[in-house]
């Protein structure tokens with residue numbers, strides 16, 4: 130075998146390299162658009178002739194390029210945006226690789242006409258397949274016009290694989306839409322063969338006053354832009370979400386569950402004003418919607434995320450469509466949390482049967498089943514049965530299993546319901562001491578015991594903190610515990626809140642506290658340890674979250690640490706109480722962090738899977 134290694138001719142090498150940056154006609158438009166935005170344009174006009182690969186031009190009113198720099202701009206790795214690798218840590222522009230213009234120039238006929246504000250006139254250069262063929266003076270207002278014609282004329286292989294021109298144009302409209310969302314202060318216009326396809330005026334962006342978070346636009350501006358894009362009625366139905374943590378900021382406009390889509394097409398992610406694709410952001414968003422959406426539906430939402438540039442790697446791919454977060458899990462938590470909070474007041478479209486046959490569940494008409502065939506849960510009673518009445522020996526968690534939650538889920542011990550009244554309730558099953566399986570009409574509900582309890586305790590805690598003071602369970606032997614100095618200070622600071630929750634505490638003097646009573650439905654056997662966990666969680670959360678809604682933080686921390694855990698065995702009455710109480714909360718489908726609390730398995734689905742159609 131003979132081998133010979135050759136250096137590629139420069140034109141060949143640059144055409145091959147160009148293929149990475151300019152994968153398709155849309156990429157050329159994207160790069161040129163990003164250059165206009167980087168140049169501080171307030172008005173951008175796109176004109177397409179026939180199709181993107183045939184001819185298009187982008188005109189902006191940005192800074193312009195000096196006549197002497199025009200040809201330098203077309204050289205590979207020539208950029209005005211960064212000088213050293215470290216500059217990437219402070220990146221404020223969309224471009225930085227200095228590859229776009231030379232790449233486009235290598236595979237098209239490209240003309241750039243530009244004028245800086247202070248220059249007397251404009252100049253232009255015309256490049257064909259990477260070679261400058263003409264240059265000279267021209268007339269133009271300050272700004273830049275880039276014209277691209279005959280894309281891929283000299284790379285026949287690429288030409289063969291082009292998408293349909295109509296599809297490419299649709300993608301171009303979406304591209305403009307996404308950048309319009311990222312830059313509400315910029316006006317966009319696009320015409321195709323002389324016909325106007327879109328026109329969005331520049332908005333006087335409120336947040337651009339430097340005192341508002343560093344001169345960036347805010348939700349108000351985004352909403353206004355959304356209204357220009359999608360119509361006022363649609364925009365009015367979007368929900369605001371806002372959150373901040375560790376120098377990161379999330380703003381979002383969330384689509385209602387009924388506007389969810391079958392693909393992720395309705396999702397726009399903008400990170401540091403860059404339109405990107407991001408599976409983690411998509412997952413965080415999905416997490417926030419929890420049970421509000423069935424599987425296979427994707428929320429239509431726009432997210433604007435701001436992170437410190439040094440915590441973001443934008444140099445993952447030549448097209449710059451992907452980024453990497455240094456703090457991915459923190460980003461996830463921030464996004465999922467902020468969005469879940471905003472969605473919290475929406476009820477899921479599916480509700481488990483309440484109160485027996487008299488009230489039909491909302492999904493009843495979706496379930497094909499013969500009446501009376503399926504047992505269903507009798508929900509709607511807040512009151513759990515006392516342990517003694519439980520059907521014994523049933524599920525895997527039968528009697529005799531010692532249970533840390535025993536009797537405690539059954540917070541209220543009023544009189545038992547008359548035995549034998551009403552339909553016999555179906556058995557509940559505990560799976561791997563983590564999930565509770567509950568038959569409902571038309572299928573099965575699988576409840577995450579920890580998440581469900583967290584939701585219950587969270588709402589309980591909120592109610593107590595909002596005034597309905599919680600009852601305390603007095604300890605027979607008051608416990609003296611030693612706290613750290615900051616925990617002790619926090620007890621003093623939170624005194625009122627802790628009291629509302631049902632704690633009966635007496636500070637002895639740093640660092641000791643006497644616990645006389647604990648919240649009445651506390652499941653944890655070591656109240657001192659629990660108090661410390663609670664204090665630590667509160668202090669961590671208040672340090673992390675900028676909106677210091679103390680009641681919210683206390684409620685969440687309380688719920689999180691007081692809830693039964695995966696691995697805790699539960700008896701029948703405990704499971705029953707847990708489910709009853711879960712579905713009596715205002716938002717049974719998600720825990721306070723936005724994780725789902727239960728999953729439904731439909732009988733139709735099972736039948737289908739077993740071939741019983």
Ligand SMILES: Nc1ncnc2c1ncn2[C@@H]1O[C@H](COP(=O)(O)OP(=O)(O)O)[C@@H](O)[C@H]1O
Pocket residue numbers: 160164165168189191192193194202203207208209210223224225226227228229230231272273
């Ligand atoms: N529309 C424009 N307005 C002003 N300057 C521009 C414009 N387009 C390109 N340039 C200049 O040309 C340079 C090279 O552009 P490009 O090849 O896209 O690389 P990059 O954007 O990564 O710097 C830019 O750094 C910028 O200085």
Ligand SMILES: [Mg+2]
Pocket residue numbers: 160163164223224225227229230
């Ligand atoms: Mg660029």
